[in-house]
Amino acid sequence: MRDFFKEDYPRLYLLSGSKVTTQIDLNDKSQIGYYKNVLAITWLTINELENTRQKPYKTIITGYYIDHIAMKDIRQKIGYCKNATNKKHNEALKSFAETFKQEQIKNKVYPLLEFE
Numbered sequence: 001m002r003d004f005f006k007e008d009y010p011r012l013y014l015l016s017g018s019k020v021t022t023q024i025d026l027n028d029k030s031q032i033g034y035y036k037n038v039l040a041i042t043w044l045t046i047n048e049l050e051n052t053r054q055k056p057y058k059t060i061i062t063g064y065y066i067d068h069i070a071m072k073d074i075r076q077k078i079g080y081c082k083n084a085t086n087k088k089h090n091e092a093l094k095s096f097a098e099t100f101k102q103e104q105i106k107n108k109v110y111p112l113l114e115f116e
Contacts, residue, residue, distance in 0.1 A: 002093065004113075005066075009065065012038055012042070015032060015035045015036075021036070021043070024037050024040050024041070024107045025037065034109070038104075038109065041100060046066075049092065053079075055091070055092075057091065060074060060078070060088060060092040064089070100113070100115075
């Protein structure tokens with residue numbers, strides 16, 4: 001999952017013309033169309049992540065992987081110690097992967113991405 005945000009997400013962003021959208025276009029059957037749809041699914045998923053005091057998943061994902069904020073700064077923002085933040089980070093990635101797959105199926109964006 002970490003590889004998706006560190007390697008795949010930046011490529012998807014560039015291939016999409018550096019535009020973030022949440023609109024799915026199933027009529028565009030090209031490879032670029034697929035990448036744009038995967039980027040849209042990514043943002044639909046991010047927007048659905050919980051962002052509460054107990055589950056600050058959206059803050060962790062967007063802060064660390066999208067805005068490139070240091071984890072120590074995210075730790076301060078969410079108010080958890082290092083170990084608890086690491087646990088929340090892993091929970092956030094798991095939640096993202098589960099929600100992403102559901103969104104891909106719901107929006108009929110195939111082939112499905114598989115996260116390790």
